[in-house]
Amino acid sequence: MSLDEALRQATGRNLDLIQVTEKVEPPVCKLMDYGKYLYQEKKKEKLAIKKQKGGELKGIRLKFNISQHDLETRARQTEKFFKEGNKVRLEMVLRGREKALGNFAKEKVNKFLETLQAIMPYKVERELKREPKGFSMIISKSTNN
Numbered sequence: 389m390s391l392d393e394a395l396r397q398a399t400g401r402n403l404d405l406i407q408v409t410e411k412v413e414p415p416v417c418k419l420m421d422y423g424k425y426l427y428q429e430k431k432k433e434k435l436a437i438k439k440q441k442g443g444e445l446k447g448i449r450l451k452f453n454i455s456q457h458d459l460e461t462r463a464r465q466t467e468k469f470f471k472e473g474n475k476v477r478l479e480m481v482l483r484g485r486e487k488a489l490g491n492f493a494k495e496k497v498n499k500f501l502e503t504l505q506a507i508m509p510y511k512v513e514r515e516l517k518r519e520p521k522g523f524s525m526i527i528s529k530s531t532n533n
Contacts, residue, residue, distance in 0.1 A: 394419070445526070446474045450500060452486045452493060459496075463504040470508060470529035482522035493523060501527075 394417060398405040404422040407415050418425075446469045448462050466476050478500070480493050497516060504510055509530035516525040 444474045445477055447477045447479060450478070450480045450496060452480070452482060452489075452496070454496060456499075456503075459500050459503050463500065463507050466504055466510075466527075467508045470510070473529075475513060475526055475528040478525050478527060479521075480523040487522075490518070490523075497523060497525070 394405050398419050401419060403419045404425075405417050406420055406422060406425050407417050409416045448466055448469075450459070450462065466478075469476050478497065480497050482490075482493055486493065494516065501510075504527075509532070510527045511530045513526040513528050516523050
């Protein structure tokens with residue numbers, strides 16, 4: 389319908405002529421209250437922001453003398469973080485004389501990664517790196533799942 393006809397119908401019904409999309413030829417328009425339209429658009433934006441959760445960096449801390457059961461518990465927690473769409477920073481905290489036994493600490497981290505691999509595949513974002521308080525690495529969910 390022509391623009392004049394659409395404007396005439398809008399004023400006859402006490403509504404506004406709102407252009408919904410300009411990407412098509414001819415443009416698509418609606419007859420509705422402009423205030424109501426703005427309210428609905430804001431509501432859609434808020435909902436989109438609310439659903440946009442995920443992609444955060446969560447932390448899992450391992451200790452030097454951690455038991456196998458605790459490794460499994462932390463692996464299950466890591467799996468939950470992955471399902472939410474988060475990345476995980478894995479930290480092995482070393483204190484005092486434990487800092488001299490770096491190889492043993494690396495073995496514990498590798499045991500954790502093996503336990504996690506059995507539950508869910510992962511991908512390494514940042515390799516295991518030595519830091520002043522121990523070791524850390526960043527892992528995320530594998531995309532070929």
